[in-house]
Amino acid sequence: MAQHNLAVIAGDGIGPEVIAEGKKVLEAVAATTRGLSFRYTEYPWGSDYYRETGLMMPADGLELLQSADAILFGAVGDPKIPDHITLHGLLLPMRRAFDQGVCVRPAYLHPGVTSPIAGKTAGQIDMVIYRENTEGEYAPVGGRIYPGTPYETVMQTNVFTRRGTERIIRAAFEGCVKRNKKHKVTSITKSNAQAFGMVFWDKVFQQVAAEYPQIKTESLLVDRAAMDLVRWPESFDVIVASNLFADILSDIAAVVTGSMGLAPSANINPERQHPSMFEPVHGSAPDIAGRGIANPLATILAVGMLLEHLGEAQAAQRVEAAVVRCLAERKALTGDLGGRATTTQCGDEVVRLLRMG
DSSP: OEEEEEEEEEESTTHHHHHHHHHHHHHHHHHTSTTEEEEEEEOOOSHHHHHHHSSSSOTTHHHHHTTOSEEEEEEOOBTTBOHHHHIIIIIHHHHHHTTOOEEEEEEEOOTTOOOSSTTOOTTTSEEEEEEEOSSBTTOOOEEEESTTSTTOEEEEOOBOOHHHHHHHHHHHHHHHHHHOSSOEEEEEEOTTTOTTHHHHHHHHHHHHHTTOTTSEEEEEEHHHHHHHHTTOGGGOSEEEEOHHHHHHHHHHHHHHTTOGGGOEEEEEOTTOSSOEEEEESSOOOTTTTTSSOOOOHHHHHHHHHHHHHTTOHHHHHHHHHHHHHHHHHOSSOOGGGTOOOOHHHHHHHHHHHHHHO
16 A cells, blocks of 8 residues: 655645645545555645744754655745745755755646647647756855945855756756657756856756757757747747746746646655655735635646656546646636636546546
């Protein structure tokens, strides 16, 4: 019997609403899969916890999470608390402490979903973005001197290690081999302006690419890549980029495939020495929190990625198939996709389809 121990952090904004639907789908999978079960440990961390304690999570929070097989995460962010407190107090410490250096963000134009780019048909846009997840532009290296004076000076230092850079680029090539689609990896940098970190990235990309002669490659500057994502998104297969660039480009990719509400994310510790974390890309969306209209499908797709990571491939395929059918039939979609369903109704429809299939 396979029992998986999951840490669940619903977090802020719409996080609790979409995580409830993700758990509902996990329970439906368990109920229809012989010998499969899940044990949840829920942690009430986030902005409300910060208001009570002055911390986004307790001092021993990472230690508590270490024993989990995987982490299901909702969202972080509150309009009344500065983002550098919420993000650096909860999400980024988990990514770094658990060495979740490989972030995988697929973007696919599903049947039943309309791209804002005219003329794009289902399946025509199909890409996966590999984001370096623990260093780069988001490394907490820098400082401030003379604060509050006319001489105030701030430094923010990018950090690119050979280990981290090579790991994410190699993961992208390995992912491209497994996808067996266009067989192309696109590296995104800004090496014309950033002559150290980005030139180093280009060099490592060329070295790793030489080990995969069957894979086509291209290197684009980030401004060109952003432009191409909104005019020729079908030209991309696998994209690999630094922490900042992939963060931005994956949001563009989500929008051109129909909605931020369809974008899942996996934060992977490749060595499996620590738990990996699975989450929707959309964030806390405080403007719609508590209204019951958030799209839960990104979280449900992230649940599918979680199951795949845990070795439950068949269960993962069933979850994805149920989401695909839910989108194609359009019986219970939320407002961002042109429907009128609530968050709960959309989740219920996926569960219904799961049980049918």
